[in-house]
Amino acid sequence: MSPWAIGFLVFIVYPMVTSLYFSFTHYDLLSSPRWIGLDNYKFMFTKDAFFWLSVKNTVWIVVVGVSVRILFAIATATLLTRPRRGIKGYRTMYFLPSMAPPVAAALAFVYLLNPAFGPVNQLLTSVGVQDPPLWFFSPSTSKWGLVILGLWGVGDAMIIFLAGLLDVPRQLYEAADIEGANAWQKFRTVTLPMISPVIFFSLVTGIIWGFQYFTQAYVTSTVNATSKTSLGYPEGSLLFYSVYLYQQGFSYFKMGYASALAWVLFVVTMVCTLVMIRTSRRWVHYQGGGMFR
Amino acid sequence: MSARGIRASGADAVRGLATATEISPRPVPAGVKRHRMLSSVADHTLLILFAAMFALPMLFIFFTSLMTDQQSLSSVIWPRPFVWSNYVTIFEEVPLLAYTWNTTQIAVLSTIGTVLSCVPVAYALSRMEWRGRNAVFVIVLSTMMLPFQVTIIPLYIVFVRLHMIGTLTPLILPAFFGDAFSIFLLRQFFTSIPEDLSDAARVDGASEWQIMMRVIVPLAKPAIAAVALFNFLYAWNDFFGPLLFLGNNPKLWTLAIGLIEFRTSHRVQWNLTMAASLVFMIPVIILFFLAQKVFIEGVTLTGTKG
Numbered sequence: 172m173s174p175w176a177i178g179f180l181v182f183i184v185y186p187m188v189t190s191l192y193f194s195f196t197h198y199d200l201l202s203s204p205r206w207i208g209l210d211n212y213k214f215m216f217t218k219d220a221f222f223w224l225s226v227k228n229t230v231w232i233v234v235v236g237v238s239v240r241i242l243f244a245i246a247t248a249t250l251l252t253r254p255r256r257g258i259k260g261y262r263t264m265y266f267l268p269s270m271a272p273p274v275a276a277a278l279a280f281v282y283l284l285n286p287a288f289g290p291v292n293q294l295l296t297s298v299g300v301q302d303p304p305l306w307f308f309s310p311s312t313s314k315w316g317l318v319i320l321g322l323w324g325v326g327d328a329m330i331i332f333l334a335g336l337l338d339v340p341r342q343l344y345e346a347a348d349i350e351g352a353n354a355w356q357k358f359r360t361v362t363l364p365m366i367s368p369v370i371f372f373s374l375v376t377g378i379i380w381g382f383q384y385f386t387q388a389y390v391t392s393t394v395n396a397t398s399k400t401s402l403g404y405p406e407g408s409l410l411f412y413s414v415y416l417y418q419q420g421f422s423y424f425k426m427g428y429a430s431a432l433a434w435v436l437f438v439v440t441m442v443c444t445l446v447m448i449r450t451s452r453r454w455v456h457y458q459g460g461g462m463f464r
Numbered sequence: 465m466s467a468r469g470i471r472a473s474g475a476d477a478v479r480g481l482a483t484a485t486e487i488s489p490r491p492v493p494a495g496v497k498r499h500r501m502l503s504s505v506a507d508h509t510l511l512i513l514f515a516a517m518f519a520l521p522m523l524f525i526f527f528t529s530l531m532t533d534q535q536s537l538s539s540v541i542w543p544r545p546f547v548w549s550n551y552v553t554i555f556e557e558v559p560l561l562a563y564t565w566n567t568t569q570i571a572v573l574s575t576i577g578t579v580l581s582c583v584p585v586a587y588a589l590s591r592m593e594w595r596g597r598n599a600v601f602v603i604v605l606s607t608m609m610l611p612f613q614v615t616i617i618p619l620y621i622v623f624v625r626l627h628m629i630g631t632l633t634p635l636i637l638p639a640f641f642g643d644a645f646s647i648f649l650l651r652q653f654f655t656s657i658p659e660d661l662s663d664a665a666r667v668d669g670a671s672e673w674q675i676m677m678r679v680i681v682p683l684a685k686p687a688i689a690a691v692a693l694f695n696f697l698y699a700w701n702d703f704f705g706p707l708l709f710l711g712n713n714p715k716l717w718t719l720a721i722g723l724i725e726f727r728t729s730h731r732v733q734w735n736l737t738m739a740a741s742l743v744f745m746i747p748v749i750i751l752f753f754l755a756q757k758v759f760i761e762g763v764t765l766t767g768t769k770g
Contacts (some may be wrong), residue, residue: 198625270752272745279525413613
């Protein structure tokens with residue numbers, strides 16, 4: 172236990188306490204931290220337009236990005252339970268892209284979705300789409316580009332749903348058949364309750380992931396933007412919370428303000444997770460008890 | 465349950481995939497048969513369609529990596545000519561070999577650190593009785609929810625003070641002090657091993673350390689392999705850590721941050737970027753095919769045993 176205990180103190184407790192302290196200070200690394208009380212938090216909530224922009228973008232990716240990804244994971248996993256032959260080959264092909272390093276995947280999609288020479292828009296034009304989307308060059312479509320990137324790497328979520336779906340006892344479907352249930356009713360009354368723990372798991376991890384969304388957004392906006400200062404390109408539409416925090420802390424070295432941003436993120440993540448755990452008792456069905464068996 | 469039985473139980477989820485495909489044949493009426501055939505054709509059409517959607521980006525990356533710079537900026541999809549020399553150019557234009565070596569060092573050392581530090585903790589949390597055990601487990605779980613942004617600023621400042629920014633240390637050292645997710649995964653697996661086995665060893669006079677090394681670790685190989693693979697992959701792919709800690713020292717850059725270097729002052733050299741991306745991905749893909757079972761079991765274990 173002791174290495175973990177030391178690690179816990181050095182890498183978790185000490186930094187947590189320190190960053191909480193920093194969040195009440197003005198600290199630029201050059202001079203020592205100066206106590207300013209709640210000023211960082213006041214500025215954040217009342218004056219900082221970029222903070223609210225990054226909140227808006229992050230909520231969007233959490234709500235839209237995570238739910239679309241979970242739906243797609245369920246759809247592809249369901250499809251994989253259907254055939255009797257060749258399932259292994261398909262499973263490998265569907266899963267593989269999720270292994271691609273996020274930087275490489277993001278770069279690839281910046282190229283694929285390039286409005287001038289990317290294959291996606293050429294395909295769209297060739298099937299007769301007038302004015303195909305500008306993807307990462309327009310604030311109205313840039314986040315959808317990231318959603319598509321997330322769908323390409325759906326494999327890790329999909330594989331968990333696949334295991335969940337194959338765990339559903341066949342007798343339940345047979346019983347539903349006898350009662351004359353159609354496909355949708357079977358999905359609604361048998362499949363959905365049985366995979367609800369997996370949905371719950373994906374939602375919780377998805378929300379935590381969404382709040383910390385960084386690499387893909389950072390890479391796409393820095394690659395397309397012409398100057399380094401325009402983080403969140405185009406027009407701040409990819410300025411996510413973690414990107415903004417990184418900029419404040421490690422480009423501008425506003426360590427106090429960045430710490431305050433980090434603590435707001437922490438509190439919001441905690442509250443969301445706790446709310447989900449509380450409400451989960453109403454809709455998540457565990458077959459054999461929960462975590463502490 | 466026998467030792468083999470335990471090992472199998474970890475693999476149940478994946479085995480399910482196999483058994484689902486082996487349904488014993490029964491005589492079926494012709495109408496049902498035709499209906500099944502049609503729906504099976506529909507299924508496979510959809511499956512192939514999705515497979516194409518997953519595979520096409522990879523193909524485009526490959527094609528682009530073989531184009532000339534000019535061609536990669538044109539609307540042509542098929543490379544003409546095939547510029548295989550791009551794969552030489554990337555190593556000349558950017559110190560890609562050094563980046564690969566740096567990435568490998570970080571990935572291997574932090575993986576070793578994680579396994580060495582997490583196995584004993586997970587053992588203590590699952591196979592030993594002591595006061596406060598559940599409280600510690602709850603703390604481990606809650607650190608999984610802690611956004612890294614909360615701890616990264618003070619840690620960064622500590623590493624600045626220790627003059628370790630621009631060295632590999634900040635990316636390797638923390639791994640030797642345990643990682644909540646790995647502890648959790650191992651603990652869940654260890655819990656599923658029957659207590660009788662430990663008791664038998666205790667009767668023979670084995671110490672807890674001996675029981676862990678000789679009984680539990682050999683049985684938990686799949687889970688340990690999964691933890692090692694996840695950590696290797698995480699370190700290999702990591703972008704934020706190297707960006708933060710190595711940004712000012714290009715000699716120690718990793719592949720992840722070196723990838724965005726293939727550009728002129730105005731724009732990206734897509735052909736070279738794609739070639740380098742593939743070089744970056746290939747070890748991951750090879751690893752996946754070598755250990756596909758471990759990967760899929762591991763991912764499944766995290767999602768269904770929670």
